[in-house]
Amino acid sequence: MKVVVFNGSPRDEGNTRFCLNIVMDELKAAGVDVEYVWMGMDKIQGCISCYRCAMNKDKQCSVKTDKLNEYLAKMIDADGIILGSPTYFADTTTRMKALIERAGLVSKVNGELLKHKVGASVVAVRRAGAAHVFSSLNYFFLISQMFLVGSSYWNLGVNPNVQSAAGMENDVEGINTFKNLGKNFAYLLQKLAV
């Protein structure tokens, strides 16, 4: 069982990473292979609506000037996908949105490549807007015929400090949410693997 985790934060070691690490630790403890991908500083563009992916049907985005196809191959290869993002203007980051648009469309037009994989979103926030980010990320999974995992709260961590992860350790409920998410994610993966 393998899970690929994408961090769409421009900070590799910031609050989003702190939250993702808790989920990843739970997955690893359950014997799941985890690959972490930080793409929050990538120069990755959005979908240009050329629809070549629908014509070529080669599981590739025809924009080949960035790492999208590498990321998509990791998604196709994995049993589960986790998307992490901080809250920017009450929504996900530009890089994460690019990943969603292009990986989502290429998967769809190639016969639903992500069908029956497991998904979860992870959100870091200073104060408000996280639930909207959470929905934006979840739309990707739910239109891809994936199974979305819940937790004891929506998967978000709150830290008034946006500059670094210092202080995120005080969000006890957030930490518990991510631990429960990791456990629930591993549970479903194991059930689906039977």
Add this chain to the structure above:
Amino acid sequence: MKVVLFNGSPRKKGNTYHCLNFVMEELKAAGIECEYIWIGREKLQGCIACNECRVNGDQKCTIQGDNMNEYIQKILESDGIIIGSPTYFSDLTVATKALIERVGYSTGRLLKNKLGAAVVAVRRAGANHVFSSINYFFLIKEMIVVGSTYWNVGIGRKPGEVLEDEEGIRTFQNLGRNYAYVLKKLQI
């Protein structure tokens, strides 16, 4: 395996009913027992934040006089829940919201690993917001939410108009199949 479906539309046989029906037919074809409950005309009040359900810990809402405790019981006994609502002011209906609040607060962690799906009927716009509003309920209750080929949305205004929404019908049929697939996996 049992799934309970709630229709929060005030119309008994409106578009939400038809949308739910497409999902239900797939579930039944897969051998899953379905119970369909129409709540859209019931006087279900919202949570009054008395906190007594938490103090008592008995999975009962202390508000008397409506069917909520019966619904809580049905949900606790089921393996999956499907909640359908039309789009009212870009969100779910009052009956649907009352169900979410009171079931949500009174059931602790007992809905964990049950299956969930939202089904939305819409005339034109706002369906995705309804879809999210219902999914928030499942995702904070540690449930598993099932996806489809599109968001679970059917387009139509007059009762039955959704029967002409071919993509909507396909979405609900695929949702039903995916729901049955994972429900069976969870039994193993």
